Amino acid sequence: MLKEFREFALRGNVLDMAVGIIIGAAFTTIVTSLVSDIIMPPIGVLLGGVDFSSYFVSLSREAAPVSLEAAKAAGVPVIAYGKFINAVINFTIVAFALFMVIRQMNRLKERIAKGQEPEAAAPPRQEVLLEEIRDLLKVRG
Structure with missing residues (x-):
């Protein structure tokens, strides 16, 4: 059971999720500060200090x-x-x-x-001519 838990805990998805949760928590702090310290004061002023x-x-x-x-x-x-x-x-x-x-x-x-x-550009003119020459040579020879 311990081996299974270790395999589960060390999977890439679990580690990615842990990193996402940690970054999400830090981002939550930033967003909360943005809302309460920067966005809400002007809204309060616009609403008459409500x-x-x-x-x-x-x-x-x-x-x-x-x-x-x-x-x-x-x-x-x-x-x-x-x-x-x-x-x-x-x-x-x-x-x-x-x-x-x-x-x-x-x-x-x-x-x-x-x-x-x-x-998807057209091939250069030289390549087109070379392909035509090749095809003609196949037909003749």
């Missing part, structure tokens, strides 16, 4: 807490729908950013593929 993260609905029948932090500190059950709205906005921005990156990569791959493929 911060959805503090929006919530209290599920308690007692007096509603003043803020989400106060509700959490008091142990009051809440639906923090503002955080969900922020998560949806972040997802949309990340998905669009990834779409743009992948779109550009696909275009680059197409350009590279077109540049590497030799064009």
Whole structure:
């Protein structure tokens, strides 16, 4: 069983997947920073400084807490729908950013593929004439 596990763990696909996961985790950090530190502040300014993260609905029948932090500190059950709205906005921005990156990569791959493929050009005139001469000699001889 140990031998089988070692063979499984050392397969190329498993190693490739591990590298992909590690790079994906690092990429997630970069994308999260891009969204929260670079993209969301201008969107917040455009929307008049709206911060959805503090929006919530209290599920308690007692007096509603003043803020989400106060509700959490008091142990009051809440639906923090503002955080969900922020998560949806972040997802949309990340998905669009990834779409743009992948779109550009696909275009680059197409350009590279077109540049590497030799064009199907007609053979030089000399070769055509030599082939005709060869064919005539076959017929005569």
